[in-house]
Amino acid sequence: MIELEGLTKRYGGKVAVNHLSFTVRPGIITGFLGPNGAGKSTTMRMVLGLDRPTAGDVRIDGKHYEQLEDPLTYIGALLEAKAWHGGRSAYNHLLCLAQSNGIPASRVREVLDTVGLTAVARKKTKGFSLGMGQRLGIAGALLGDPRILMFDEPVNGLDPEGIHWIRNLMKSLAAQGRTVFVSSHLMSEMALTADHLVVIGQGRLLADTSMAEFIAANSRSYVRIRTPQREQLLDALHGAGVSVVESGAGVLEVDGDKSEAVGELAARHQIVLHELSPQRASLEEAFMQLTAESVEYHAHDGQPPGAVPQQQQPPGQPPQQPWGSDWKRG
Amino acid sequence: MSTPQPPTPQAAPDWQAAPGSPYPVYTSPIPVVRAGLRHAVASEWTKMRSLRSTMWTLGVFVLLVVGIGLLTGAVVANSSTDVSTSNPLEQGFFGVLLGSIAVITLGVLTTSSEYGSGMIRTTMVACPTRSRVLAAKSIVFFLVAFVVTLVSSACVAVVHAALLEGQTSGPTGEQWFKATVGVALYVALLGLLSLAVGSLVRHSAGAITLMIGAVLAPLVVALFMFSKSLENVQQALFEYSIPNQLSIFYSNSLSDSGPSGLDPLWIMLGVTAVALGAAFALLEKRDV
Numbered sequence: 001m002i003e004l005e006g007l008t009k010r011y012g013g014k015v016a017v018n019h020l021s022f023t024v025r026p027g028i029i030t031g032f033l034g035p036n037g038a039g040k041s042t043t044m045r046m047v048l049g050l051d052r053p054t055a056g057d058v059r060i061d062g063k064h065y066e067q068l069e070d071p072l073t074y075i076g077a078l079l080e081a082k083a084w085h086g087g088r089s090a091y092n093h094l095l096c097l098a099q100s101n102g103i104p105a106s107r108v109r110e111v112l113d114t115v116g117l118t119a120v121a122r123k124k125t126k127g128f129s130l131g132m133g134q135r136l137g138i139a140g141a142l143l144g145d146p147r148i149l150m151f152d153e154p155v156n157g158l159d160p161e162g163i164h165w166i167r168n169l170m171k172s173l174a175a176q177g178r179t180v181f182v183s184s185h186l187m188s189e190m191a192l193t194a195d196h197l198v199v200i201g202q203g204r205l206l207a208d209t210s211m212a213e214f215i216a217a218n219s220r221s222y223v224r225i226r227t228p229q230r231e232q233l234l235d236a237l238h239g240a241g242v243s244v245v246e247s248g249a250g251v252l253e254v255d256g257d258k259s260e261a262v263g264e265l266a267a268r269h270q271i272v273l274h275e276l277s278p279q280r281a282s283l284e285e286a287f288m289q290l291t292a293e294s295v296e297y298h299a300h301d302g303q304p305p306g307a308v309p310q311q312q313q314p315p316g317q318p319p320q321q322p323w324g325s326d327w328k329r330g
Numbered sequence: 331m332s333t334p335q336p337p338t339p340q341a342a343p344d345w346q347a348a349p350g351s352p353y354p355v356y357t358s359p360i361p362v363v364r365a366g367l368r369h370a371v372a373s374e375w376t377k378m379r380s381l382r383s384t385m386w387t388l389g390v391f392v393l394l395v396v397g398i399g400l401l402t403g404a405v406v407a408n409s410s411t412d413v414s415t416s417n418p419l420e421q422g423f424f425g426v427l428l429g430s431i432a433v434i435t436l437g438v439l440t441t442s443s444e445y446g447s448g449m450i451r452t453t454m455v456a457c458p459t460r461s462r463v464l465a466a467k468s469i470v471f472f473l474v475a476f477v478v479t480l481v482s483s484a485c486v487a488v489v490h491a492a493l494l495e496g497q498t499s500g501p502t503g504e505q506w507f508k509a510t511v512g513v514a515l516y517v518a519l520l521g522l523l524s525l526a527v528g529s530l531v532r533h534s535a536g537a538i539t540l541m542i543g544a545v546l547a548p549l550v551v552a553l554f555m556f557s558k559s560l561e562n563v564q565q566a567l568f569e570y571s572i573p574n575q576l577s578i579f580y581s582n583s584l585s586d587s588g589p590s591g592l593d594p595l596w597i598m599l600g601v602t603a604v605a606l607g608a609a610f611a612l613l614e615k616r617d618v
Contacts, residue, residue: 026355049458050451051617066458069364077455083448085381092380100373100456102363140452145358177356 001026001179002047002148006056009042009203016042018203019056024181026147029174031194031211032183035291039203040183041080044152048077060148072101072144078137078151086126090117090136093125094143103144111139130157138166148179155189167193187287191215201291218286223259225252226275227266236269237262253279370457370466378470384436388474391432392482398425399486407493418498419509420580422486427573429482430517431542433475437524438537440471441609445532454618461610464529468522468606475521480514508579512595516576519598526605530612545572570597 002024009017017039024030034040045051047058049065060068060075068074084093094108112118115135120128125136134157141149151170155163170193174180184190190197190211197214199207207214227233230250237244237254242262245253254262259278266273363369378384402421406413441464444450457463487509491501501509524541531537552567568574569588577583578594589597 045451045617048455050454068458070362071365071458072456073358073360073362079451079455080448083452085377085443085447085449087382088377088380092376096373096376096380097452097456099376100369100453101365102369103360107360145360147356147358 001061002181003059003062004043004047004056005058007043007046007053007058008055009039009046009051010054016203017046017053020200020203020205021056022198022205022208024179024198025196026179027174027177028195029170029180029182029193030196030198031190032181032198032200033187033190033287034183034185034200034206036185037202038185038200038291040185040200041152042203043200044077044079044150044181044183047150048075048079070101070144072097072103072146074144074146075148075150076141076144076146077149078134078141078154080152082125082128082133083137084125087124089122090125090128090139091121093136094139097140098143101144107143107145111142114142115139131159131162134158134162138169146178149173149181151180151182153183153185155184155186163189187284188282191283199287199290201293206290214286215283219281219283220255221257221278221280223254223256223262224275224277224279225254225262225273226250227252227271227273229271232269233266233271233273236265236271240265365457367462367466370462371469373456374463374466374470378440378474383439387432387436387439388478391429391436391478394429394432395422395425395479395482396485398428399483400489403486403490403493407497413494414498416498417505417509417581418494418501419487419490419505420582421490422483422509422513423577423580423582425486426479426483426513426517427576429479430520430545430572430576433479433517433521434524434541434545435538437471437475437521438528438541439534440467440525440528442528442532442534442537446534450618460613460618464606464610464613468525471525472518472522476514476518479517480510483513484510505581508581508592512592513576513579516579516595516598519595519602520572523598523602523605526602526609529609530605549573 004023005021007017007020008015020039020043032040032043042051046053047060047065058064065071065075088096090112091108094111095105097103098105098108109118109121112121115138117132117135117139120132125133128136134154138151138154141151149170151166154166154170158166170180170182174195182190182194194211197207197209197211198205209217225233227250230252233252234244240261242254242258242265245255247253257278259276263273263276266276399422402424406421444453453463454460487501487506524537527541528534528537531540548567548571552564552571555561555564555567565585565587568584574584575589575594575597578589578591583590
């Protein structure tokens with residue numbers, strides 16, 4: 001179990017992690033999600049005692065990381081890719097890690113076998129591909145057979161087979177009763193693996209919920225309709241007791257999987273439809289909406305920075321007048 | 331190889347409910363050991379011996395100390411100059427002076443290369459007691475540097491003593507001690523100072539430049555101090571420059587005043603202690 005309490009990290013005037021509190025529980029995979037620069041890696045470094053928190057506290061089963069006498073048998077971590085010396089062989093890299101925690105050397109061969117690097121165990125890690133590097137990092141995390149595992153972006157650089165492998169590995173580790181804490185910036189990846197979800201943006205906690213709840217709350221399905229006979233269709237839908245919302249530009253939306261019902265209703269009333277399409281808001285969209293406010297590095301899509309999409313204006317409010325346009329009225 | 335383990339009753343990982351916890355907690359079949367300095371030293375020794383750059387650097391060091399030592403020894407032994415009043419081991423100096431640059435490089439790389447490669451994060455995660463890591467590195471490096479310097483300088487001293495037999499009255503016990511154990515301690519301390527500087531600077535090229543500058547700059551600057559008013563500064567720079575301190579182990583000095591006997595050893599011990607102390611203090615304070 002990892003407990004964070006008001007964890008804060010400031011670099012100069014910049015707040016990287018802002019009063020973060022949540023708990024990572026054993027037996028399940030907890031996804032740690034946030035856009036690039038949200039503070040995921042900084043948080044993980046503070047859990048591991050690499051960075052000192054500016055304020056707050058983080059404990060592993062009630063202890064600070066520095067208090068762990070045999071840290072590798074307690075918590076295994078895959079931090080950034082290639083956190084090792086390229087001139088050392090994979091075997092020797094793992095051996096020096098094992099020795100520092102009194103782990104028997106036989107375990108090195110076991111984990112090399114687990115991650116499938118036995119054939120290149122004696123090769124210098126300098127020549128490893130991104131995927132092989134990721135596997136060596138995971139081997140290091142598994143070395144002490146720890147009860148807590150932390151993976152920072154584990155699928156980065158892995159091929160589809162490797163991604164499949166790491167997903168199953170994480171699931172089996174969690175099923176053995178271990179705590180698995182995995183960060184990612186891909187919602188789609190988390191949807192497939194995580195049981196619980198912690199979302200942060202600009203260092204602040206945005207969501208701490210179970211994956212099932214998040215999906216139920218965020219994957220809205222609806223039917224998108226365009227018609228030249230808007231009034232007739234609205235009447236027909238109201239008559240049938242179907243609620244409908246207008247989403248601008250002559251587009252109507254009906255909640256739920258009701259495309260057949262709407263189509264048949266339109267046919268009965270002889271209404272022409274130009275579009276009738278079932279839609280589903282993806283989890284990726286839900287995640288982007290959640291973190292939209294807090295994305296650190298915006299890519300601009302060519303619009304001038306001042307251009308605000310019309311629909312963001314609250315409804316019922318008169319369009320804003322240019323400053324001074326009504327000065328004569330006073 | 332590891333010692334054979336007693337067979338664990340359950341080979342497969344078992345489930346066990348921790349008292350007071352509502353969750354099943356995984357318990358590993360791997361025996362848990364309280365890690366200490368002993369483990370950290372074993373780990374650092376593996377790190378040092380598993381890098382080819384260590385072997386290259388030490389190889390160059392031995393080559394310089396022994397090669398140049400034998401060369402100068404042969405030249406002096408075959409010349410007609412009278413050497414009867416000088417220290418018969420003094421020709422060992424040149425090899426050790428040049429070789430010390432290899433020791434400096436190795437010392438710096440022992441700490442700074444981990445920062446360059448990112449290995450330091452892995453190391454500190456495996457051993458969160460940061461001071462233990464630096465202590466283990468210091469112990470392993472100091473012993474390696476001391477033994478290698480002792481063996482090479484002793485080889486050179488034995489050969490020199492044999493070459494000049496008859497031309498001199500033979501080295502005294504003190505001369506033997508200073509040209510072997512004394513020099514080895516001094517060079518190992520110089521390397522340890524480099525290790526501390528590498529840990530402080532965290533950048534290989536920067537730390538190596540700094541250390542080579544510290545060895546050479548005082549002497550070179552002093553050479554060009556022609557003004558009378560700077561005479562005292564020039565004198566001090568000459569006397570306390572690292573090459574001159576090293577030369578004192580071979581009964582030679584640029585001046586009659588200044589450090590003598592085993593003074594260089596105490597000076598280097600003090601400087602290294604201060605630098606290493608700063609490295610320990612900063613290691614605890616800084617983020618990795």
